[in-house]
Amino acid sequence: MKYSGLLFDLDGTLFDSDRIYSEALKSVGVDPEGSDYKDSRAQVKMRLGEGHVCARNRLLYFKRMLERKAGTCSPRALLDLMDRYEKSLAALIGQNWHDLGRPRLLDELAARYPLVVLTNENTRTQMIKLRMIDPDARWFGKVLTSEEWGVEKPAPKLFQAALQAIGHRAADCLMIGDDLESDITPALKAGLGAVWTTEFKPTDALPPSGARKVSRLDELRGILLA
Ligand SMILES: [Mg+2]
Numbered sequence: 001m002k003y004s005g006l007l008f009d010l011d012g013t014l015f016d017s018d019r020i021y022s023e024a025l026k027s028v029g030v031d032p033e034g035s036d037y038k039d040s041r042a043q044v045k046m047r048l049g050e051g052h053v054c055a056r057n058r059l060l061y062f063k064r065m066l067e068r069k070a071g072t073c074s075p076r077a078l079l080d081l082m083d084r085y086e087k088s089l090a091a092l093i094g095q096n097w098h099d100l101g102r103p104r105l106l107d108e109l110a111a112r113y114p115l116v117v118l119t120n121e122n123t124r125t126q127m128i129k130l131r132m133i134d135p136d137a138r139w140f141g142k143v144l145t146s147e148e149w150g151v152e153k154p155a156p157k158l159f160q161a162a163l164q165a166i167g168h169r170a171a172d173c174l175m176i177g178d179d180l181e182s183d184i185t186p187a188l189k190a191g192l193g194a195v196w197t198t199e200f201k202p203t204d205a206l207p208p209s210g211a212r213k214v215s216r217l218d219e220l221r222g223i224l225l226a
Contacts, residue, residue, distance in 0.1 A: 044064050
């Protein structure tokens, strides 16, 4: 067998995060395209700077949004909004996971390979998502978040930490992700194999040299289980 371990990106790879984020926001009365939300998000990101590990945290966007609206942020209002958002996000992810038939694919992959999740986000949010898809860590034995390591992908440190967690050399591992810059290019640079998934953002673009491209994650069966 060519590979001994698999590293997965989470968002946009294992489920359709962009659509789900948008629907979850709408379900709690936040317009994802409205200036209230977009400007608040932009302010948080600008303040923290490029690649900051807190820059994706919706709690900070909501806090800024409430501050801008009322001049102050009521803890009750903020946490009520966050609770409702998290519940909606979780439900949508659970539904998407089953609609995609992922449990069967993951059963098959996990029977042959150790699986690790390597993701750019705060740990609480990722655990809320993972609780919906793998609550007892049956498939994903290890999860590494950018928040835990203080850097975001494409930082080599995160890939080295994931390899250490999985206990295999780079050449024996495969990174599976939807983002060329964060997942695929740094994986190839570190000496891993790479599979670029375009399942939720179809494109005719060719994969970078050394990587394979799949239009559905189900195609991993042909690459890894044949
Ligand atoms: Mg992704």
